[in-house]
Amino acid sequence: MFKFLSWLKSMFTYKCPRCRQDDLFIKPLDIKSPLAMNEKCTQCHQSFEPEPGYYYGAMFLSYIVGSFILLPIALIMVFYFNKGVEATMGWMILLGALMYLKLLRGSRSLWIHLMIKYEGKDAKPK
Numbered sequence: 001m002f003k004f005l006s007w008l009k010s011m012f013t014y015k016c017p018r019c020r021q022d023d024l025f026i027k028p029l030d031i032k033s034p035l036a037m038n039e040k041c042t043q044c045h046q047s048f049e050p051e052p053g054y055y056y057g058a059m060f061l062s063y064i065v066g067s068f069i070l071l072p073i074a075l076i077m078v079f080y081f082n083k084g085v086e087a088t089m090g091w092m093i094l095l096g097a098l099m100y101l102k103l104l105r106g107s108r109s110l111w112i113h114l115m116i117k118y119e120g121k122d123a124k125p126k
Contacts, residue, residue, distance in 0.1 A: 007118065011109050016041040016048075017116040024048055024109055034101050035108065044124070046116065055108050062107035070095060 010017065014024040021043040026036045040047045049055070070092050077083045077091065 007113065010118075011113045012106070014105060014109050016044065016046055017113045018046040018119050019044040019121055020118065021121065024112065025105060029101065031101075034104055037108075044119070048112065055111055058107040058111035061110055062103050065107060065110075066096065066099065066103055069099065 006020075010020045016022045016024065019041060022038070022041040024037055026038060030036060037048050039049070073095065074088050074092050077088045078085065083091075
C-alpha cells in the first residue's frame with residue numbers, strides 16, 4: 001500500500017518516475033507552452049521523452065480521465081437537478097477549461113509513471 005501511495009505522490013507532484021527526485025516539467029508553468037518538459041532527470045539521467053511520439057498514449061488517458069470526471073457531473077445535473085442540456089453543456093465546457101492544464105500535465109505524468117519502473121533514490125545514471 002505504501003508503494004502505491006508513494007507512486008501516486010510522485011505522479012501528482014510531477015517527479016521523475018525512476019528516482020522520484022527531479023521535476024518532469026519546467027517550472028513555473030508557462031501558459032504559452034504548458035507541456036514544456038525537462039529533457040532528462042538531473043539525478044538519474046532518465047530521458048523524459050525516450051522516443052518520438054512517446055506521449056501519444058497520454059492523449060487517450062487524458063480523454064478517459066476527463067470523461068470519468070465530467071460525465072457523472074453532467075448526468076447528476078441533468079437527471080437529479082433537472083438542468084437543461086444547454087446549461088449542462090455550458091458547465092461542462094467551463095469545468096473542462098478549468099481542468100485543461102492539470103489534465104494535460106497529469107496524463108503525461110501518469111503515462112510515464114506507468115511505463116518506467118521506480119528504481120529508488122540510488123538509481124544509477126544511464
